[in-house]
Amino acid sequence: MSKWRPVTSGIPQVPVLGLALSDIFVGDMDSRIECILSKFANKTKLCGVVDTLEGRVSIQRDLDRLEKWAYANLMKFNKAKCKILHMGWGNPKYKYRLGGE
DSSP states (O other): OOOOOOOOSSSOOHHHHHHHHHHHHTTTTTTTOOSEEEEETTEEEEEOOOSSHHHHHHHHHHHHHHHHHHHHTTOOOOGGGOOOOOOSTTOOOOOOOSTTO
């Protein structure tokens, strides 16, 4: 753990400022999202129930909205870290895409 240091300027330290700006910047990410969207630090999770074809379509539509949001805000998701968790017996394990992947 780092030690306390006196701050001579009126500018907050980077970790404090970074988190505040991050909260402001990604605050509108979940607008128009139909499924459950969880945001924590630099992690984003999209969750939904896929017991019908409409559930699958809803998740894909939200993924498309997130990709459009990222493009409009000059950001991108790390697609190498994107994972899909399929749960339940007889799960059809639909394929999803984020952008072109």
